[in-house]
Structures are given as C-alpha cells and as structure tokens.
Amino acid sequence: MIKKVENINPKSKFLTPQGWRTPKFVWEDLEYGHRDLTKKGVKTHRERLIRLGITPNMTEDEAREHLKRRD
Numbered sequence: 001m002i003k004k005v006e007n008i009n010p011k012s013k014f015l016t017p018q019g020w021r022t023p024k025f026v027w028e029d030l031e032y033g034h035r036d037l038t039k040k041g042v043k044t045h046r047e048r049l050i051r052l053g054i055t056p057n058m059t060e061d062e063a064r065e066h067l068k069r070r071d
Contacts (some may be wrong), residue, residue: 001029001030001031002020002027002028002029002030002042002043002046003027003028003030004025004026004027004039005025005026005027005028005035006024006025006027007022007025008021010022010023012037014037023037025067027039028040028042028044029042029046031046031056032045032046032049032056034046035041036044052066052070053066053070054065054066054067
C-alpha cells in the first residue's frame with residue numbers, strides 16, 4: 001500500500017526559485033518501506049523489486065543471496 005506520510009527526518013531537498021526546500025510530505029510504500037518524493041518513484045521501485053523476486057519479509061542478506069542464485 002502506498003501512502004502519503006509526513007516527512008519527519010528529511011533527507012532530500014529540492015531547489016526552487018526561493019532557495020532549497022524540504023518537502024513536508026513524501027510517499028512511502030508501507031510493505032517494502034521505500035520512500036520517495038513522488039508516487040511514481042515509489043511504484044517504480046516496488047515493481048522492480050517484484051520483478052527481481054524480492055518479497056517484503058526477506059532480510060537484506062536473504063535478498064542478496066536470492067539475487068546471487070538468480071544470476
């Protein structure tokens with residue numbers, strides 16, 4: 001599920017004519033935990049993980065092992 005959430009710890013900024021700004025809200029995929037400024041960015045990342053066969057309940061080490069066996 002993709003949801004718009006408040007940006008508590010801003011890590012990214014964007015340049016406007018008034019200077020650098022941090023977004024007040026960002027999009028987050030609640031299953032995979034990925035955050036992005038745009039909803040399209042979150043969808044693209046999620047689709048990529050699904051194509052690679054990575055599930056939300058995999059640990060980082062399991063995901064790396066899965067990708068090594070896949071190649």
